[in-house]
Amino acid sequence: MDQFKYRRRQMVREQIQRRGVSDPRVLEAMEEAPRHLFVRPHLAAQAYEDFALPIEGGQTISQPYIVARMSEMLDVQSHHSVLEIGTGSGYQTLILARLAARVYSLERVGELARRAIERLRQFHLDNVKIQIFDGTVGWSDVGPFDRILVTAAAPSVPKPLLDQLKIGGKLLVPEGSRANQQLVLYEKTSEGLHKLSGEAVCFVPLIGRHGWNASEE
Numbered sequence: 001m002d003q004f005k006y007r008r009r010q011m012v013r014e015q016i017q018r019r020g021v022s023d024p025r026v027l028e029a030m031e032e033a034p035r036h037l038f039v040r041p042h043l044a045a046q047a048y049e050d051f052a053l054p055i056e057g058g059q060t061i062s063q064p065y066i067v068a069r070m071s072e073m074l075d076v077q078s079h080h081s082v083l084e085i086g087t088g089s090g091y092q093t094l095i096l097a098r099l100a101a102r103v104y105s106l107e108r109v110g111e112l113a114r115r116a117i118e119r120l121r122q123f124h125l126d127n128v129k130i131q132i133f134d135g136t137v138g139w140s141d142v143g144p145f146d147r148i149l150v151t152a153a154a155p156s157v158p159k160p161l162l163d164q165l166k167i168g169g170k171l172l173v174p175e176g177s178r179a180n181q182q183l184v185l186y187e188k189t190s191e192g193l194h195k196l197s198g199e200a201v202c203f204v205p206l207i208g209r210h211g212w213n214a215s216e217e
Contacts, residue, residue, distance in 0.1 A: 004036050007048040015050045016068045023072045029098035030068050035061075038091040038119055057109040059204055061089040062151070066201060068095075073185055073198065074147050074172045076100050083143065083164065085135035086151035086206070090116030093128060096149065103128045104142050106135035108207060136208030138164045145169060153181045153203040158210035162186065162193070174203045178212065 012031045021027065036047035038061055043053050052060040062070075070092075076082060076099040087093055087107035093116065096103045105128065107113040113132045120128060131139065135150075136158040143164035150161070150173035157173050165171050165188045174181040183198035205212040 002034070004034060004048065008032075008035070011048040011050075011064050012068075015063075015065050019065055019069075021065070021068045021072050025099055026068055026071045026095075029071070029095045030064065032098070033091065033094050035064065035091055037122075038089040038094075055089045055112070056115060057112050059088055059109070059112060061091055062203070067092050069199075070149060070151075070172055070183065071095050071099065073183065074149055074170055076147050080146035081142075082147045082149065083139055083145040083161075084149050084151065085138075085161070087113055087116045087130055088151060090119045090130075092149070092151055093130070094120060094123065094125075097123075097125050097128050100147070101127060104139050104145075105130045106133050106139060108132065108134055134208040136160065136206060136210035140164055147171070150174065150206060151203065152206035152211070153178065153201075154206040154211050157184070157186060158206075158208075160210060162188065174201050178205050 008031050012027055036044040039047050039053050050063055052063045055061050080100045081102045082096050082100040084105040087105040093105050110132050113130055117130055138160040144166045146166055146169050148161050148171040153174045167190055169188050171186040173184055175184045182200050185196045187194040207214045
């Protein structure tokens with residue numbers, strides 16, 4: 001028996017729906033995903049609270065509301081191919097896998113990627129591929145993508161990611177300084193890019209060739 005099932009329902013109702021997330025597919029994915037399996041065992045009791053938690057490699061697993069909000073803003077459809085930049089714990093990857101046809105996820109920290117693969121293996125997913133690589137460069141071999149989600153803070157959107165976005169595609173990224181960012185949604189059209197700024201957030205920095213310099217950490 002899943003002892004956390006009620007906690008997930010409560011999380012969705014009180015933290016996510018109450019704050020305006022209404023996409024039924026996103027809500028269902030959030031209610032089904034066992035977040036307690038993606039945090040350190042001693043933090044499992046806090047897994048469904050409304051805050052981020054530390055994971056390996058000095059990184060974090062985002063608060064449930066932000067995961068749901070970003071998933072809804074990206075408007076992922078069941079036929080989409082999605083690129084995720086920053087696998088982290090694998091929790092957001094699981095949510096995307098429930099929404100999309102295919103998910104390709106890049107993680108620069110080998111330890112995180114390997115642990116995420118181990119966690120996701122138990123769900124017997126056949127639509128997820130994870131690679132250890134600089135996410136700011138993208139994954140051109142399997143692009144272009146319908147949707148791209150960046151789960152770390154960039155000083156500006158990496159150009160290679162925009163290049164790998166299909167016409168009609170959307171890219172969501174936290175943009176700003178290392179300390180403060182806002183969610184920015186880009187939509188690529190035949191006439192150019194449309195940009196929509198969203199709410200304030202605080203993510204770990206996006207390290208890589210087209211992001212922040214690792215030596216500045």
